Amino acid sequence: MAKISINLKEGKVNKQSNIIIGIDLGTTNSLVAYIKDGQPVAVKGVDHKNTLVPSIVHFDENNKIIVGESAKEKLISAPERTIYSVKRLMGKSFHDVKDFKDHYGYEVIDEDEEKLVKVKVDHRFYTPIELSAEILSELKRRVEQDLEASVSKAVITVPAYFNDTQRQATRDAGKLAGLDVLRIVNEPTAASLAYGVGLNNEVDETVAVYDLGGGTFDVSILEIRAGIFEVLSTNGDTFLGGDDFDRAVVEYWMKQYNWNEKDIQEDKALSQSIRLLAEEAKKTLSTKNSFSGHVNHQEVSLTKDAFNELISPIIQKTIQACQEAVKDAKLDIDEIEKVVLVGGSTRIPLVKEKVSAFFQREVFDDLDPDEVVALGAAVQADVLAGNQKDVLLLDVTPLSLGIETVGGLMDTIIARNAKIPSKAGRNYTTSVDGQTNLKVAIFQGERDLVKDNRALGEFILKGIPPMPAGIPKIAIHFIIDADGILKVQAMEERSGVKTEVEIRSQYGVSEEEMAIMLLESLKNAESDMKARGLLEAKIEAKNIILSADKFLKANKELLSQEEYQQTQLLTIQLRATVEGADKHLINEAMQQLNTYTHPLAHRAMDHNIATAMKGKKL
Numbered sequence: 001m002a003k004i005s006i007n008l009k010e011g012k013v014n015k016q017s018n019i020i021i022g023i024d025l026g027t028t029n030s031l032v033a034y035i036k037d038g039q040p041v042a043v044k045g046v047d048h049k050n051t052l053v054p055s056i057v058h059f060d061e062n063n064k065i066i067v068g069e070s071a072k073e074k075l076i077s078a079p080e081r082t083i084y085s086v087k088r089l090m091g092k093s094f095h096d097v098k099d100f101k102d103h104y105g106y107e108v109i110d111e112d113e114e115k116l117v118k119v120k121v122d123h124r125f126y127t128p129i130e131l132s133a134e135i136l137s138e139l140k141r142r143v144e145q146d147l148e149a150s151v152s153k154a155v156i157t158v159p160a161y162f163n164d165t166q167r168q169a170t171r172d173a174g175k176l177a178g179l180d181v182l183r184i185v186n187e188p189t190a191a192s193l194a195y196g197v198g199l200n201n202e203v204d205e206t207v208a209v210y211d212l213g214g215g216t217f218d219v220s221i222l223e224i225r226a227g228i229f230e231v232l233s234t235n236g237d238t239f240l241g242g243d244d245f246d247r248a249v250v251e252y253w254m255k256q257y258n259w260n261e262k263d264i265q266e267d268k269a270l271s272q273s274i275r276l277l278a279e280e281a282k283k284t285l286s287t288k289n290s291f292s293g294h295v296n297h298q299e300v301s302l303t304k305d306a307f308n309e310l311i312s313p314i315i316q317k318t319i320q321a322c323q324e325a326v327k328d329a330k331l332d333i334d335e336i337e338k339v340v341l342v343g344g345s346t347r348i349p350l351v352k353e354k355v356s357a358f359f360q361r362e363v364f365d366d367l368d369p370d371e372v373v374a375l376g377a378a379v380q381a382d383v384l385a386g387n388q389k390d391v392l393l394l395d396v397t398p399l400s401l402g403i404e405t406v407g408g409l410m411d412t413i414i415a416r417n418a419k420i421p422s423k424a425g426r427n428y429t430t431s432v433d434g435q436t437n438l439k440v441a442i443f444q445g446e447r448d449l450v451k452d453n454r455a456l457g458e459f460i461l462k463g464i465p466p467m468p469a470g471i472p473k474i475a476i477h478f479i480i481d482a483d484g485i486l487k488v489q490a491m492e493e494r495s496g497v498k499t500e501v502e503i504r505s506q507y508g509v510s511e512e513e514m515a516i517m518l519l520e521s522l523k524n525a526e527s528d529m530k531a532r533g534l535l536e537a538k539i540e541a542k543n544i545i546l547s548a549d550k551f552l553k554a555n556k557e558l559l560s561q562e563e564y565q566q567t568q569l570l571t572i573q574l575r576a577t578v579e580g581a582d583k584h585l586i587n588e589a590m591q592q593l594n595t596y597t598h599p600l601a602h603r604a605m606d607h608n609i610a611t612a613m614k615g616k617k618l
């Protein structure tokens with residue numbers, strides 16, 4: 001599997017592995033897994049102990065970046081330089097996150113409500129994408145150390161409820177970390193795959209995946225038909241999880257031992273140790289009936305019964321969400337055939353009990369609930385690598401697909417990351433009177449101008465009956481089938497004239513090319529916007545020049561010589577600015593011409609109406 005290459009500069013032999021890794025990029029913890037001897041295994045750190053990497057990024061005084069367990073230790077001593085829960089910020093604008101801004105110990109930037117959020121450390125700003133990329137880089141390093149070879153391909157999981165922007169942000173984070181992200185997979189899909197559910201294309205199944213992590217809870221109902229996973233419904237609470245159990249324990253102790261809330265709040269180190277002890281108690285009670293420990297020279301204890309009573313109302317909330325999810329999926333409870341448990345908090349016996357009771361069946365809990373998503377991602381990766389031939393997969397479009405419109409602008413019809421199969425369409429019209437042919441040029445990419453995107457093909461819709469510009473109604477449809485093959489249809493709806501072509505777009509661009517194109521589109525976003533503005537101004541100006549010429553021709557006898565000449569002059573001036581590249585000059589010249597001709601046009605209109613009236617026989 002491994003490819004050997006030699007680094008000429010350093011004289012070192014680099015081993016490259018073709019293994020595709022599976023990554024669970026979690027809110028609390030992240031981890032990486034791959035298939036070893038046919039089995040998915042989660043990769044441990046250098047200590048050979050932990051597979052979990054806390055999803056925490058710390059910037060030390062010299063702006064050196066530390067990720068994972070050592071970063072977690074800085075949560076108390078340097079909260080403003082220690083970023084956690086970055087997953088909650090992925091693909092979000094400040095407007096989206098401002099309600100829970102106070103949850104963070106670090107600074108979330110609010111310069112522009114509509115823009116994507118950034119995090120500020122010292123004088124530097126970091127996007128959630130960059131921060132996630134740091135976590136991904138750490139995982140990449142881990143697996144490379146383990147394999148003693150470099151890896152470059154990955155599958156990354158996201159919650160089923162993530163939207164396109166959040167998925168794209170995750171993909172971009174992977175790219176920044178030097179990974180080809182072959183697929184973004186839903187966490188519940190991965191969890192099912194880890195248990196082998198969905199790998200047999202012959203069986204159709206309906207599965208519930210219950211995921212209770214550190215700070216988030218979600219439940220998804222999946223329908224698996226012939227290897228295609230469809231999310232029927234999701235429900236949950238993005239602020240409910242193991243942290244709430246810890247908090248309930250702390251509050252219980254405060255009452256029990258008469259601790260002063262204020263004293264604890266003011267002593268950050270103390271409150272953190274209490275919180276950590278509460279978490280330890282919680283974990284202990286997953287296997288034992290009682291816990292005792294020390295904090296600040298005081299002995300504290302907790303029994304399993306007391307703990308269960310504390311957390312019951314929280315678990316009840318998750319059960320209600322399950323109920324909603326089943327209802328939204330339009331299913332009866334007995335139609336759910338399998339229940340998969342995910343997330344560290346499902347180790348709690350009472351959680352298992354309640355979930356099992358609600359769904360009225362045994363739950364899948366043999367695998368480590370912390371690891372199951374990453375293990376499933378590794379299975380998915382293995383399928384992608386072609387090692388599991390008979391498994392079918394649902395794909396997404398990697399880049400936007402669209403057509404060229406007036407002035408060379410890209411008009412996206414199917415946005416990147418749309419689910420395959422997919423269908424979308426839009427209406428267009430002609431720009432010239434009597435136009436009988438229409439060229440449809442198809443492009444792929446994220447840039448505003450088609451010349452910067454990749455041309456996929458073009459065809460001509462012929463035989464449009466001659467009509468004035470703007471009258472024909474031309475519907476263009478893009479259809480991507482399950483194999484990623486794009487079909488483009490164009491039809492003039494008034495006459496029924498129709499053309500169709502087939503394009504293989506999925507294989508048009510390699511991952512590397514795609515990465516470059518995305519990077520370019522990010523880099524050039526600003527200049528693209530300028531270019532677009534200029535083009536639009538030019539198009540508008542040309543239209544105005546055309547109408548001005550028409551107007552002069554039609555109304556010559558109505559205008560004084562001066563009016564005629566002045567209009568002509570302003571038109572010539574506008575034409576000159578269109579040759580240039582200054583949007584403001586064009587706009588100014590348009591404005592001048594418009595203002596000058598406005599009263600003239602009114603006069604002409606009045607005259608034309610009067611003439612029309614005269615001709616009418618009353």
Ligand code: ADP
Binds near residue numbers: 028214215
């Ligand atoms: P996320 O998906 O949010 O990254 P995880 O699935 O890693 O989170 O779950 C982390 C949560 O699981 C934490 O609240 C942790 O305290 C809890 N947890 C881990 N082990 C146990 C255990 N043995 N018993 C109870 N809770 C546990």
Ligand code: MG
Binds near residue numbers: 343
């Ligand atoms: Mg998780």
